[in-house]
Amino acid sequence: MRNTAMNMVHKLAARDERVLYIGSDPGAGTLRAMSKEFPKRHLIEGISEAHIIGMSAGLAMEGFVPYVNTIATFLTRRCYEQVAVDLCLHNLPVRLIANGGGLVYAPLGPTHQAIEDIAIMRALPNMTVICPCDADEAARMMERTLDWKGPIYIRLGKGGDAVVSKAEHGFEIGKAILMRSPGDVLMVTTGIMLQRALTAADLLAAQGIRSGILHMHTVKPLDTEALLQAIRGTRLVATLEEHVPSGGLGSAVAETLIDKLGSGLPAMLRLSLPDRFMHNYGSQDSLLKKHGLSANAIATSIEHALAASRTSAPQLHST
Amino acid sequence: MIQISPHAESALTCTLDERSLYLRRLVLGSVRSAGRGHVGPALSLIEMVRVLYDDVLRIDPKNPRDPNRDRAILSKGHGCLALYALLADRGFFPLSELDGFCGPDSILGGHPEYGMVPGVEASTGALGHGLSIGVGLALAARMRERSYRTFVLLGDGEINEGSVWEAAMGAAKHGLDNLVALIDYNKLQSYGPTDYVLPLEPLADKWRSFGFAVQEVNGHDVSALRTVLKQVPAVAGKPTAVICHTVKGKGLPAAESNADWHHKNKLTDSELDAIRVAVGDF
Numbered sequence: 001m002r003n004t005a006m007n008m009v010h011k012l013a014a015r016d017e018r019v020l021y022i023g024s025d026p027g028a029g030t031l032r033a034m035s036k037e038f039p040k041r042h043l044i045e046g047i048s049e050a051h052i053i054g055m056s057a058g059l060a061m062e063g064f065v066p067y068v069n070t071i072a073t074f075l076t077r078r079c080y081e082q083v084a085v086d087l088c089l090h091n092l093p094v095r096l097i098a099n100g101g102g103l104v105y106a107p108l109g110p111t112h113q114a115i116e117d118i119a120i121m122r123a124l125p126n127m128t129v130i131c132p133c134d135a136d137e138a139a140r141m142m143e144r145t146l147d148w149k150g151p152i153y154i155r156l157g158k159g160g161d162a163v164v165s166k167a168e169h170g171f172e173i174g175k176a177i178l179m180r181s182p183g184d185v186l187m188v189t190t191g192i193m194l195q196r197a198l199t200a201a202d203l204l205a206a207q208g209i210r211s212g213i214l215h216m217h218t219v220k221p222l223d224t225e226a227l228l229q230a231i232r233g234t235r236l237v238a239t240l241e242e243h244v245p246s247g248g249l250g251s252a253v254a255e256t257l258i259d260k261l262g263s264g265l266p267a268m269l270r271l272s273l274p275d276r277f278m279h280n281y282g283s284q285d286s287l288l289k290k291h292g293l294s295a296n297a298i299a300t301s302i303e304h305a306l307a308a309s310r311t312s313a314p315q316l317h318s319t
Numbered sequence: 320m321i322q323i324s325p326h327a328e329s330a331l332t333c334t335l336d337e338r339s340l341y342l343r344r345l346v347l348g349s350v351r352s353a354g355r356g357h358v359g360p361a362l363s364l365i366e367m368v369r370v371l372y373d374d375v376l377r378i379d380p381k382n383p384r385d386p387n388r389d390r391a392i393l394s395k396g397h398g399c400l401a402l403y404a405l406l407a408d409r410g411f412f413p414l415s416e417l418d419g420f421c422g423p424d425s426i427l428g429g430h431p432e433y434g435m436v437p438g439v440e441a442s443t444g445a446l447g448h449g450l451s452i453g454v455g456l457a458l459a460a461r462m463r464e465r466s467y468r469t470f471v472l473l474g475d476g477e478i479n480e481g482s483v484w485e486a487a488m489g490a491a492k493h494g495l496d497n498l499v500a501l502i503d504y505n506k507l508q509s510y511g512p513t514d515y516v517l518p519l520e521p522l523a524d525k526w527r528s529f530g531f532a533v534q535e536v537n538g539h540d541v542s543a544l545r546t547v548l549k550q551v552p553a554v555a556g557k558p559t560a561v562i563c564h565t566v567k568g569k570g571l572p573a574a575e576s577n578a579d580w581h582h583k584n585k586l587t588d589s590e591l592d593a594i595r596v597a598v599g600d601f
Contacts (some may be wrong), residue, residue, distance in 0.1 A: 040462060045492075051451045051485035058455015061441070062463065082482070085445050086452060090433055 002099055002159045004135040008142035009067045009097075010034035013041055016146060018063060022056055024049055024070040026099075049074050053082035053094070060092035065146065071105070072098035072114035072155060076121060087151040088126045094151050101131065101155030101191060102242035103273075103284045110277040114155070118190075119247025121153040122220045128173060129220040131155040131191035134163045137217065140171035148173055157192040158284055164195055165215075176216045176223035178230060183210025185236040185302050188227070190216045190249045193240040196288070199295035204302060211302070222252050224260060231257070231266055236309050238269040238302050242288065245272045267309035271301055326564040327506070329537040335570055336541065342369060343570050344601035345404035347594050349420040349427075351586055351601075356420065356429070359580040360474065361400035363505040363538070363565040368393075370544040371470060371501075372405040380410040383437045389467050390456050392441045394449020395474030395503060396430035397582075403427050403436070411438035447480025449473065450500060454490050457498035457558075468551070470499045476508030479517045484529065487558075491530025496552035499559045500531070503538065505567035509581050526560040538563030571597050 010031055013019040021031055022043045035042040045052050049070060056066040068075065075098045076083070087094050098117065105112035121129050130152060132138040138156065145152055152173075169177045179194065180201055187197040194215050201211035214230045216223065231237055237257070239250035250270035257265055273291050280287060288294060292301060335343075342365050350356035372378070376389040393402045400420070407414045412426065419425035426435045430444025441452050453471035460467050477483065490498050504522065506513050513519050523533045532554035536547045544563070553559045567581070568574025573593055586594070595601065 045489055046485075048482075048485035048489065050447070050482040051454070051489055054448050054451025054482070054486065055455040055458070055489060057441075058452040058457075059459050060455075061452070062456060062459030064459060064462075081445055082448060082451070085442065086448055089442050 001132065001135045001138045001157045001161060005097055005138045005142055005154070005156055006031055006069070008139055010037070012142065012146055013038050016065070018065045019146070020059060020064050020066040022052055022066050022068045024052055024074065026069060049079040050082050053079045054086045056094045057086035057090060057092050060094050061090070065093050065095070067095045067097055069097040070099065071112060072101050072117050073112055076114065076117045080120065083151070084124050088124045091126045091150045093149060095145050096151070096153045098153065098155050101157060103278065103287045104158040106278070106284050106287045107281045109281065110279070113278055115273055115278070116244050116247070117153070117155060118219055118241070118243050118249065119251070122247060122252065126150045127220065128152045128218065129155070130173065130218050132217055133157075133192055133194040133215060134161045134165050135159070136163050136167070137165035137171060141217065144171055144173050155191060161192050162195050164198055171217070174218045174221045174223055176214050176218070176226040178226065179213040179215050180211060182212030182230050182232065182234050184234065184306060185209065185238055186212040186214060186230050186234040187238045187240055187302075188214045188216055188249065188253050189240045190219055191242060193242060193293070196293065196295045196298055197240055200298040200302065203295060203299040207303065209303065209306065216249060219249050219252055222256055224256050227253065227256060228260055235267065236269060236302065236306050237266045238271060238305065240293065240298060241272050242293065243272055244275050245270060246275060248272065267305065269301060269305040271298060324535060324564055326535050326537040330539050330564045330566050330569070333537060333539050335539065339366060339369065339541070340570070340598045342401070342404045342408070343598040345408065345414070345417055346400040347598065348601050349400055349403065349417045350583060351591065352418045353421040354585040356400055356583060357397040357581065358583045359505075359507070359567040359574055359577070360395060360398040362569045362571060362574065363567045364395070364398040364401040364472065364503050365404070365569070366539045366541055366544060367472060367501055367503060367563050367565070368401045368405045370541055370548055372409055374545050375548045376470070377467070380438070383411060387465060387467055390440050390453070390469040392443065392449040392453055392469070392471045393431060394443055394471050395446065395477050396443030398472070398474065398503070399427075399429070399431045402431060402439070406436065406438040412436070446474065446477040447482040450483050450486035451489070453498055453500075454486050454493070454495065457490070457495040458493055460497055461493075461495070468497045468499065470501060472501045472503060474508070475502060475504045475506060475513050475519060476516070478502065478519065487526070487529040487531065490558040494556045495558045496554070496556055499548070499551050499561060501561045501563055503565055504562050505565040507567040507576060507578055509578070511578050523562055526562070530557060531560040532557040533560045533562065535562045535564065538565035539569055
């Protein structure tokens with residue numbers, strides 16, 4: 001996913017002279033081909049994220065479209081005020097390409113694990129937040145970033161994630177993709193939780209439970225219409241995210257349902273990481289599994305929640 | 320031992336001409352109307368802003384978005400009353416707007432906002448942002464082969480922020496000789512003396528070591544400022560830093576070098592009388 005997104009910057013740069021790549025201190029050889037073809041538009045500016053965001057704002061004020069790239073935690077925590085003031089307040093078309101969203105950097109510990117990035121980026125007015133699920137979707141997503149008006153935070157996964165998106169789904173920023181039609185449960189996913197949801201849906205099907213899956217690649221702006229459409233007839237809405245419980249996809253979905261439905265809310269299950277820093281290493285997969293976000297654990301949690309909802313929550317009827 | 324700059328000494332003693340007094344009346348009129356405002360930081364800045372807008376910047380108030388205009392960013396956004404006075408006087412917006420400072424429907428807030436105030440290039444107020452934005456503007460000029468120049472006004476307290484020095488390294492890396500940093504070195508920040516809060520000296524050497532061509536000047540000497548600012552870049556291939564030795568609250572004896580005047584709320588009758596004595600009726 002990461003290589004694809006990076007290569008797309010080069011491809012977009014070839015097509016549009018406004019496109020810049022700005023890295024802090026990325027891995028050796030990052031976008032080498034672009035650096036040779038467009039040396040003036042391939043900028044490596046040092047481990048100075050606060051400065052880089054401000055500089056990108058200045059370049060965007062003059063009509064450039066900078067794609068700023070470094071590790072997710074440094075692109076969010078380190079320079080939050082610059083992102084808020086220089087990018088969001090001025091509503092400038094700077095794209096933040098965040099390597100290692102979620103637990104990708106599991107072995108490197110909590111300084112490198114972006115577990116609250118969606119929440120803090122989503123909280124900023126004018127910011128758009130996108131979490132593609134695989135390399136193919138990342139490529140389609142990048143095509144759409146070129147002419148988007150304001151700033152975008154792009155949360156990238158590890159790379160090598162199973163490709164489950166399909167070309168026929170297309171990609172529009174802010175438009176969710178219905179991967180499976182709604183059933184007893186609707187799983188709402190973002191990023192690489194889609195792959196786990198698809199497997200969980202198969203496991204649930206074996207138990208006779210029909211699962212819908214709505215892939216919310218854009219967490220902000222949230223596709224309210226698609227969400228309200230997809231929950232019709234379901235008994236449970238389950239949100240899946242590689243993120244702390246505060247402020248991420250689960251929060252966004254819950255807020256939207258409360259705002260739009262008021263009463264008669266569906267039973268909800270928010271599956272996420274716990275509200276704490278991770279002090280285990282291993283791998284992204286091992287940490288997800290440890291915190292109940294493997295496909296098996298997701299299926300089990302949904303099964304239990306459905307059983308509980310039978311006695312406590314009304315089924316949502318089509319309207 | 321660190322030597323006191325002769326420019327700092329002359330900043331304390333130099334007198335102000337009628338235009339400088341007039342601009343102070345505009346600033347203090349806004350403070351009187353609003354019952355609040357950063358007085359000291361604006362008064363130290365006035366001659367720097369005056370010379371920029373009167374004599375240096377290639378700008379047209381009737382065409383404030385001209386792509387070839389020089390860019391100026393007030394990175395120390397809390398000094399905005401000085402900027403507002405100049406912009407109004409130069410015709411970017413009506414002088415009457417100054418009376419609405421900080422009012423509910425005013426375009427003029429306690430920190431300047433892009434899109435709200437004609438002539439304001441960037442929203443500032445959070446310190447340590449302006450020089451990085453200026454680096455982006457200056458780099459864009461070079462990439463687009465445009466001749467505009469970028470001037471960034473920084474406070475001395477502001478350069479406590481590490482991001483300023485990140486930006487300085489970036490400016491030097493790119494050899495941005497179309498970028499000028501002006502430092503309002505009034506030696507007094509919100510709490511007290513810069514030497515106490517976080518010593519900056521040797522300040523000129525710091526900027527030199529970060530790759531800037533450095534000039535020092537009495538920041539209230541209009542003629543000296545003109546000379547320095549009309550000769551930028553000071554060295555081809557290098558960004559320029561102009562350290563402007565100033566006096567916080569310059570022009571108001573009670574406010575000069577007095578941290579209590581960093582921000583003032585309602586002015587008392589006796590304070591208003593003292594202001595009239597110092598700068599004339601307003």
